[in-house]
Amino acid sequence: MGTVTKALQLLTFFSRAQPLIGLSDMARLSGMNKATVHRMLGELQAAGFVEQVGAGRHYRLGPVYMRLAALREHAVPLRDVVGAVLQKLCDETQETAHFSLLQGTQLVATTHAYSPHHGTRVTMEDAQILTLHGTSSGLAVLAYASPDFARAVLEAPLPARTKHTITDPDELRAKLAQVQKNGIAESISGFEEDVHSHAAPIFDAQGQPLGAIAVAAPVARMDDTLRQTVRRATQQAGLHLTRLLGGFPPDTYPTP
Amino acid sequence: MGTVTKALQLLTFFSRAQPLIGLSDMARLSGMNKATVHRMLGELQAAGFVEQVGAGRHYRLGPVYMRLAALREHAVPLRDVVGAVLQKLCDETQETAHFSLLQGTQLVATTHAYSPHHGTRVTMEDAQILTLHGTSSGLAVLAYASPDFARAVLEAPLPARTKHTITDPDELRAKLAQVQKNGIAESISGFEEDVHSHAAPIFDAQGQPLGAIAVAAPVARMDDTLRQTVRRATQQAGLHLTRLLGGFPPDTYPTP
DNA sequence: ATTAGTCGGTTCATTATTTGAACCATTGGT
């Protein structure tokens, strides 16, 4: 492992739970010698990637990231980042993958990727508005939204898009509890007939859900093998995208 | 110079004008050997700090910055970053420094730092609203705001806070041209009597002014020496803060 | 008051990594 890699690895130990790390801790965490870590932190500090909080105390992430993040966003707009994750999820599952963004109280499916693997596939309209109670994406968001928001949604009228749409608030509450337990939401024909979909929430920097990533397959194709694949891949993609967007799953989010 | 420093230096060559850099270019820019640069970019890429756009093509900034920027913001809120810059500016000039944020059409002075060096000093109210045409901060913002915004402000009634407030639109337009030329705005007793202030605009990631950083001194103390010091320090602080906040001065902004 | 165990930071001989000139294989322009 090269020196640069080792130095950059140090940055990965910072987290919201541990924004300040001392020299000895860092040496322990990285498994490297204290002197080595000290020199590396010195170089990282000189470049602004890390800074020391007081006089000779702990280290924390430095001031360069705002600028670099802005440059990155300029070079690769979020749309492209989302698109790349969707493409990968789509390749892994061979089914339609889509991303939806919570805009106010509406969940809008903004981006999608189709798999060329099957002749039949679930298709999406552009900027389709998804119901919060009738889609897996909606349930994924609701399960991690603020209690106030979820209550408001469940107390409002719950239209049935299909004859399978769950419209009973209590039944929905039970479903949300299950989503919270598994970290992934599932909906069978609740929005479109013959569509079986799974979704994972995407979180912002405050740990609030900002949208969801989902995989939608024809009901007929959803056997147990595919279901396992989809669930695993969707949850991973969700965590990955959350991370890429600079967000953080809340502490209550289950680890896969 | 350590290897880590050299590798991190590579990241500084990316800019909005040059978001994609090839191996040879990078070697030229850094003055290092191509093989060295190649290995470093490889390590940076493995860590996600850089990525390759196509198959074996140019490099661009990687996906890690969103996350790191979010962590940094969590550890050090913007308020603290602004505060640190103000404190430094205040120390350098021995006068009151303040930062104001453009909120809609209102410019609000959100943070300030006082120098203990003099018995008399300019004091600020909390969340004081600054006029766009009567303060140096306002002029700094106006000079770099969109033409539509500036026109709308100049066509609206221009109240005079003091007898020195400039209220003639043409005279103001001339002043704005001067600000655009120098990159720094100046106002003498236009908002409060006996206050002589200088301000530099702060830009967001789109190159739009989001606020200003300013130094305000009693008129009596503003001799030529102090004026030079203040102008230099304010402009530097402005550029520095813009950079720290992930913003970019527009191409039209003069280099000091 | 003494001790023992931290901490951040430093030293320097040993070691392993980095370095760079020369070298491919491709590509695009003339």
Added chain:
DNA sequence: ACCAATGGTTCAAATAATGAACCGACTAAT
């Protein structure tokens, strides 16, 4: 067909990274 770029690779020589031991300062417990 050629030339001059490009991205990428090789390997002996040069250099920088490493880590055990050490320092002084501090804290908590004895």
